[in-house]
Amino acid sequence: MNSVPVYSLLFILMLGQVSCRRKPATSPTPPSSSVGTVGTRTDTLATSQPASVSQPTATTATTGTATSGTATAPPRPRPGIDEARANVAEVDFRYLTAKSKLSFKSKDQDISNASLHLRVRKDSLIWMSISKLGIEAARVLITRDSVTIMDKIEKQYMVYDFPTLSRQFNFDLSFDLLQALIVGNLPLPKRPAQKVKNERDYLLLRQSEGKVMVDNYIGENDRKLKRLMVTEQPTKNALRLDYEDFTALNTFLFPYSSLVTVDYKSQADGQFYQTLIRIKHNKVELVDKDPGFPFSIPSKYQRK
Numbered sequence: 001m002n003s004v005p006v007y008s009l010l011f012i013l014m015l016g017q018v019s020c021r022r023k024p025a026t027s028p029t030p031p032s033s034s035v036g037t038v039g040t041r042t043d044t045l046a047t048s049q050p051a052s053v054s055q056p057t058a059t060t061a062t063t064g065t066a067t068s069g070t071a072t073a074p075p076r077p078r079p080g081i082d083e084a085r086a087n088v089a090e091v092d093f094r095y096l097t098a099k100s101k102l103s104f105k106s107k108d109q110d111i112s113n114a115s116l117h118l119r120v121r122k123d124s125l126i127w128m129s130i131s132k133l134g135i136e137a138a139r140v141l142i143t144r145d146s147v148t149i150m151d152k153i154e155k156q157y158m159v160y161d162f163p164t165l166s167r168q169f170n171f172d173l174s175f176d177l178l179q180a181l182i183v184g185n186l187p188l189p190k191r192p193a194q195k196v197k198n199e200r201d202y203l204l205l206r207q208s209e210g211k212v213m214v215d216n217y218i219g220e221n222d223r224k225l226k227r228l229m230v231t232e233q234p235t236k237n238a239l240r241l242d243y244e245d246f247t248a249l250n251t252f253l254f255p256y257s258s259l260v261t262v263d264y265k266s267q268a269d270g271q272f273y274q275t276l277i278r279i280k281h282n283k284v285e286l287v288d289k290d291p292g293f294p295f296s297i298p299s300k301y302q303r304k
Contacts, residue, residue, distance in 0.1 A: 239261070
């Protein structure tokens with residue numbers, strides 16, 4: 001992962017980490033705040049990083065051996081990808097909008113409490129606007145075949161196509177994948193599972209895509225995707241998403257806080273660095289009316 005593409009892709013993937021999942025009938029009662037079509041939160045950004053989770057270790061299934069006059073029970077069936085997918089229900093919507101606060105800290109930048117506006121047209125468009133002190137700094141538009149980032153401070157823009165991004169990250173990137181991350185579905189729904197096991201209070205679903213290993217941690221009690229671990233081999237560059245502060249929103253549970261932690265090795269100096277992105281959603285709506293996706297690059301902007 002090159003440093004510049006890493007930040008660009010993280011900017012795209014993580015600034016709008018919205019993760020809705022249908023609330024199961026047996027799930028515990030969610031917090032009473034923010035119930036209804038529109039969820040609104042006024043909490044300040046969380047500053048503590050969730051406790052780390054130990055990496056799962058491989059397990060070997062053992063089978064019983066029949067003895068004279070004694071029948072050994074067959075091994076317990078191993079849960080599969082279909083079961084795991086059923087446990088993380090997909091959210092259905094026409095348009096999704098969110099207003100949030102985000103903080104970004106890396107070796108080069110430290111941004112606190114920037115404003116993020118997110119809009120999604122299902123299966124079609126993802127739009128983001130990032131502002132600081134009332135001044136819009138950047139705007140992002142993701143279509144089914146391209147990603148465009150407009151830097152309104154430097155008066156320049158960048159355009160990426162998904163095949164190029166896929167080669168950069170050794171990972172099959174697509175619009176459908178980004179949308180799945182935003183709405184909280186499994187990022188690799190069609191990939192078979194290399195491992196499905198219980199890991200503490202989680203159901204761990206491990207998948208792979210090229211040189212990338214993806215660990216999905218699903219809560220045993222509410223069956224929500226609580227953590228996503230992505231590791232690139234052989235560089236050991238790693239990305240971790242933690243979802244928190246689940247609150248009722250219509251028939252869904254919505255995580256109003258998310259933390260992205262990225263550990264990567266710089267190609268410039270060979271050192272490892274960490275980037276943190278914290279997001280706190282203040283207001284979220286699932287709507288039927290088109291909210292608009294304004295995006296026009298001025299002629300004076302230079303393509304980078």
